[in-house]
Amino acid sequence: xxxxxxxxxxxxxxxxxxxxxxxxxxxxxxxxIYCQIGKTANTEVTRQAFFEIDEVVGEVTEELRRAERTDFxxxxxxxxxxxxxxxxxxxxxIKQRVxxxxxxxxxxxxxxxxxxxxxIAEADVVLPSLDAASEDIFRFINRPHSLIRVATVIEGxxxxxxxxxxxxxxxxxxxxxxNDDPDEVRKLKxxxxxxxxxxxxxxxVTRPPSEATAGRVENHDLEKIxxxxxxxxxxxxxxxxxxxYGEKPKWAETILSVLERRSLTVNDIAKITGAPLSRIEExxxxxxxxxxxxxxxxxxxxYYSVIR
Numbered sequence: 001x002x003x004x005x006x007x008x009x010x011x012x013x014x015x016x017x018x019x020x021x022x023x024x025x026x027x028x029x030x031x032x033i034y035c036q037i038g039k040t041a042n043t044e045v046t047r048q049a050f051f052e053i054d055e056v057v058g059e060v061t062e063e064l065r066r067a068e069r070t071d072f073x074x075x076x077x078x079x080x081x082x083x084x085x086x087x088x089x090x091x092x093x094i095k096q097r098v099x100x101x102x103x104x105x106x107x108x109x110x111x112x113x114x115x116x117x118x119x120i121a122e123a124d125v126v127l128p129s130l131d132a133a134s135e136d137i138f139r140f141i142n143r144p145h146s147l148i149r150v151a152t153v154i155e156g157x158x159x160x161x162x163x164x165x166x167x168x169x170x171x172x173x174x175x176x177x178x179n180d181d182p183d184e185v186r187k188l189k190x191x192x193x194x195x196x197x198x199x200x201x202x203x204x205v206t207r208p209p210s211e212a213t214a215g216r217v218e219n220h221d222l223e224k225i226x227x228x229x230x231x232x233x234x235x236x237x238x239x240x241x242x243x244x245y246g247e248k249p250k251w252a253e254t255i256l257s258v259l260e261r262r263s264l265t266v267n268d269i270a271k272i273t274g275a276p277l278s279r280i281e282e283x284x285x286x287x288x289x290x291x292x293x294x295x296x297x298x299x300x301x302x303y304y305s306v307i308r
Contacts, residue, residue, distance in 0.1 A: 023079025028079035078106035088119030111156030133187035176215030263303035
């Protein structure tokens with residue numbers, strides 16, 4: 001099983017995305033209530049060089065050679081990727097070796113640091129998040145390290161927009177009864193307009209969250225918020241493409257590597273692998289019997305994740 005790379009997985013925003021995980025599991029400066037990976041084990045703000053650059057880049061280029069299709073190489077995974085001190089060198093080396101565009105999914109919390117803004121400047125697209133405009137709601141949803149304030153995050157995003165020449169797609173996770181209040185939504189719109197991002201992606205809880213307090217917002221309510229935000233805003237829709245079915249050892253290994261980092265439904269797995277639903281269900285039952293994975297029900301859908 002690959003150490004740093006997972007997928008390609010069907011991303012609702014990036015097509016077939018080859019994930020690159022350069023952070024030890026749940027090493028993050030947030031502990032978001034909606035996180036699908038679970039509670040943060042190490043809430044940190046100190047950047048470190050966790051892994052060898054050549055080892056990560058080599059695994060990425062090898063997997064790209066093997067993959068049937070990849071739309072993006074995406075830095076994301078088990079924690080906040082900009083906590084890795086070497087992310088800039090990794091992005092640079094990957095772009096020197098392959099033509100596949102590079103994306104960075106980040107909570108944007110370290111953009112106040114010039115070194116972080118410089119490190120991800122070569123990425124083809126950056127996808128930060130901002131879930132709150134108010135400090136109390138920010139602390140409730142994202143549960144950040146004690147040194148991080150929402151005003152600093154917002155100012156960092158503004159500085160990054162000024163420096164960065166590529167597209168910025170900002171994600172806002174709407175939590176029922178928390179940041180869907182009209183006053184908070186209005187404040188968020190004012191900030192997002194001021195930031196000048198290229199796209200606004202509205203999302204809500206669809207996978208098993210870290211905390212039961214992270215409630216899902218209904219589609220019609222998301223649509224009202226989308227309309228309020230305007231033409232740059234869209235509600236993230238389901239993934240449409242389908243993978244190419246290969247041999248079991250390959251796709252079974254792929255699924256386990258993805259389940260380490262995110263929960264999937266049977267339909268998600270079908271989109272990744274192209275495998276028949278009956279074949280997937282058979283394999284999932286075997287993995288459950290072996291005690292490797294478990295099922296969770298969210299909003300009427302069944303999600304599978306590894307047993308931690």
